[in-house]
Amino acid sequence: MALQKILSVSGRAVCVPGNDIDTDRIIPARFMKCVSFDGLGEFLFYDVRKNLDGTNQQHPLNEERFNGATVLLSGANFGCGSSREHAPQAIAKYGFKAIIAENFAEIFFGNCTTLGIPCVSASREDIAKVAAAVAANPQLEVTIDLQALEVSFGGQSIKVTQRESARDGLVNGRWDAIGELIEGKTAVAATAAKLPYVAA
Amino acid sequence: MGKSLFEKVWEAHSVRKLANGQTQLFIGTHLIHEVTSPQAFGMLRDLGLQVAFPHRTFATVDHIVPTDQVSEPYEDPLAQAMMDELRKNCEQFGLTFFDRQSGKQGIVHIVGPEQGITQPGTTIACGDSHTSTHGAFGAIAFGIGTSQVRDVLATQTMALGPLKVRRIEVNGRLQPGVYAKDVILHIIRVLGVNGGTGYAYEYAGEVFDRFSMEERMTVCNMSIEGGARVGYVNPDETTFAYLKGRPYSPTGTAWDEALERWKSFASDAEAVYDDVVKIDAAEIAPTITWGINPAQGISINETIPDPSSAQSEDERAGIDEALAYMKLPAGAPIKGTKIDVAFLGSCTNGRLSDFQEVAKFIKGHKVAAGVKAIAVPGSQIVALQCEKLGLDKVLTEAGFEWRSAGCSMCLAMNPDKLVGDEVCASSSNRNFKGRQGSTTGRTILMSPVMVAAAAVRGHVADAREVFNVSSN
Numbered sequence: 001m002a003l004q005k006i007l008s009v010s011g012r013a014v015c016v017p018g019n020d021i022d023t024d025r026i027i028p029a030r031f032m033k034c035v036s037f038d039g040l041g042e043f044l045f046y047d048v049r050k051n052l053d054g055t056n057q058q059h060p061l062n063e064e065r066f067n068g069a070t071v072l073l074s075g076a077n078f079g080c081g082s083s084r085e086h087a088p089q090a091i092a093k094y095g096f097k098a099i100i101a102e103n104f105a106e107i108f109f110g111n112c113t114t115l116g117i118p119c120v121s122a123s124r125e126d127i128a129k130v131a132a133a134v135a136a137n138p139q140l141e142v143t144i145d146l147q148a149l150e151v152s153f154g155g156q157s158i159k160v161t162q163r164e165s166a167r168d169g170l171v172n173g174r175w176d177a178i179g180e181l182i183e184g185k186t187a188v189a190a191t192a193a194k195l196p197y198v199a200a
Numbered sequence: 201m202g203k204s205l206f207e208k209v210w211e212a213h214s215v216r217k218l219a220n221g222q223t224q225l226f227i228g229t230h231l232i233h234e235v236t237s238p239q240a241f242g243m244l245r246d247l248g249l250q251v252a253f254p255h256r257t258f259a260t261v262d263h264i265v266p267t268d269q270v271s272e273p274y275e276d277p278l279a280q281a282m283m284d285e286l287r288k289n290c291e292q293f294g295l296t297f298f299d300r301q302s303g304k305q306g307i308v309h310i311v312g313p314e315q316g317i318t319q320p321g322t323t324i325a326c327g328d329s330h331t332s333t334h335g336a337f338g339a340i341a342f343g344i345g346t347s348q349v350r351d352v353l354a355t356q357t358m359a360l361g362p363l364k365v366r367r368i369e370v371n372g373r374l375q376p377g378v379y380a381k382d383v384i385l386h387i388i389r390v391l392g393v394n395g396g397t398g399y400a401y402e403y404a405g406e407v408f409d410r411f412s413m414e415e416r417m418t419v420c421n422m423s424i425e426g427g428a429r430v431g432y433v434n435p436d437e438t439t440f441a442y443l444k445g446r447p448y449s450p451t452g453t454a455w456d457e458a459l460e461r462w463k464s465f466a467s468d469a470e471a472v473y474d475d476v477v478k479i480d481a482a483e484i485a486p487t488i489t490w491g492i493n494p495a496q497g498i499s500i501n502e503t504i505p506d507p508s509s510a511q512s513e514d515e516r517a518g519i520d521e522a523l524a525y526m527k528l529p530a531g532a533p534i535k536g537t538k539i540d541v542a543f544l545g546s547c548t549n550g551r552l553s554d555f556q557e558v559a560k561f562i563k564g565h566k567v568a569a570g571v572k573a574i575a576v577p578g579s580q581i582v583a584l585q586c587e588k589l590g591l592d593k594v595l596t597e598a599g600f601e602w603r604s605a606g607c608s609m610c611l612a613m614n615p616d617k618l619v620g621d622e623v624c625a626s627s628s629n630r631n632f633k634g635r636q637g638s639t640t641g642r643t644i645l646m647s648p649v650m651v652a653a654a655a656v657r658g659h660v661a662d663a664r665e666v667f668n669v670s671s672n
């Protein structure tokens with residue numbers, strides 16, 4: 001199963017500030033009553049974007065100047081809470097291709113990586129720099145270079161970090177493990193045979 | 201050099217190293233439910249794959265089931281569609297499904313242990329973050345995303361990097377009226393919601409040695425709220441006694457062999473840990489949350505934090521945001537905060553001992569006027585056990601509604617929801633904004649007995665005073 005090598009992601013960015021943005025905030029539980037992920041994008045951040053009557057609240061994603069942004073900026077512990085893939089899926093379906101935050105909740109990070117959405121970490125000051133540049137010029141192109149682990153924007157750049165196993169997977173086109181896992185079939189059978197509780 | 205249980209289980213289940221440095225880990229037991237599995241089966245079909253080890257996947261239905269209606273079709277067509285989808289998938293791929301007619305249905309993290317499917321020295325995965333619950337048995341149990349559910353279905357393995365291990369020892373004796381829930385809320389308060397990132401938590405010490413399996417499950421359940429992917433307690437006689445005679449427990453000579461094997465997985469005395477944290481049990485008070493994440497907790501006799509006394513700008517912003525949402529006054533006692541709803545249940549505190557403890561104290565008391573109180577057993581078996589003991593009667597006489605098994609108001613994907621900005625005293629595990637079904641609803645996490653006390657008084661109260669607790 002050959003996957004695309006994700007060496008870098010470029011696009012316009014939008015900052016959704018805040019720490020501990022949890023998966024229920026990213027996609028409220030009531031929108032998870034579905035048997036497929038299609039259509040989740042429109043409910044991204046729904047309860048902080050919309051009033052009860054469906055009209056818009058003030059939220060960066062409601063600002064027209066940020067329409068079409070593909071890079072999401074945020075704070076610390078992004079994606080905490082649930083293991084449900086609905087959250088990364090909603091982010092992906094909305095159109096985001098990468099996330100820059102101070103750090104990420106573990107399961108969320110892994111889920112994003114498996115979907116080919118790089119999550120990179122940067123210091124708060126550096127994220128603020130990107131956010132300020134984007135706020136001043138929403139058309140600014142932001143590029144995340146996964147090989148150099150650098151984000152460049154309007155002549156500036158910041159350093160980012162990413163767990164090596166994730167980075168390796170993305171840049172080498174093996175961010176979704178399924179192909180490799182299937183290839184290990186014989187070794188899997190050998191391990192299973194050594195585990196008494198697995199025997200049928 | 202000694203090894204921890206985590207290392208031993210990891211080694212026994214390691215298939216091979218993958219190109220990116222991660223490990224292909226064998227998952228002995230796979231649990232699924234209706235919310236996170238349908239898309240995984242969809243992916244499986246798209247790729248033309250089969251389930252590799254169908255006898256190692258067990259399904260139940262919990263999140264969307266109405267707790268006041270057992271007959272189908274459900275009023276909510278989306279809920280019915282998810283139910284039908286799970287049934288279809290289990291049938292097509294030949295998986296065991298604890299359907300509602302089986303009498304064994306319930307919250308996935310209650311069903312696994314109660315059936316004896318959850319065993320020491322095993323790896324367990326489920327598309328649900330509270331899978332950490334199963335660690336109470338000395339299993340390494342991971343909450344996973346839907347793509348990994350697909351991986352486990354297709355290969356019975358997943359790709360994973362190793363974790364560090366932090367041993368959390370709680371020694372001494374808990375004060376009367378202090379429960380397992382208080383222990384974990386206290387641990388999260390001390391170590392923070394991110395404290396566990398990158399770690400497996402090994403819970404140990406005299407308090408855990410004395411704990412029942414149900415108490416251990418309550419603590420392991422909320423490991424995830426502390427940021428840890430996995431939490432576990434080493435298996436011991438308490439574990440083995442619990443498992444003896446369960447439907448999926450080994451029998452005869454297989455039991456004796458299993459026992460030897462299970463014991464061998466316990467952490468060695470000379471195991472080396474990446475970190476050790478020691479907590480004095482006597483310091484733990486009944487602990488409840490005041491904010492919008494589970495680390496925003498205080499003991500019942502403390503006051504609601506004041507942003508002006510925050511240690512950092514971040515903390516101040518966090519307090520401000522939480523207080524604005526919770527509509528609570530800074531600096532005021534948390535005791536006396538009016539509640540509208542009392543919820544007993546969830547995979548944290550929806551087991552027999554939780555209802556027993558509440559029944560013991562609430563007998564002779566009445567839920568305060570204006571409080572909606574619901575008790576939702578975590579499984580059909582828990583419900584039956586409670587009903588046999590007459591606990592349901594005690595609870596309904598006190599003014600609680602007695603419901604059928606499910607997740608219910610823990611995340612309100614079924615009809616049980618808060619309305620408007622109602623305040624809920626809840627025995628569940630998450631107090632995120634909007635968690636209980638209303639975008640402005642407010643959740644205060646606490647132990648079941650504290651929920652009962654709040655229900656009786658109509659406001660947050662110290663259960664030790666309300667019920668005159670002098671010994672546990």
Ligand code: SF4
Pocket residue numbers: 262263307308309328330546547548606607610611628629
């Ligand atoms: S009871 Fe709550 S936390 Fe537990 S599985 Fe159900 S929804 Fe999740």
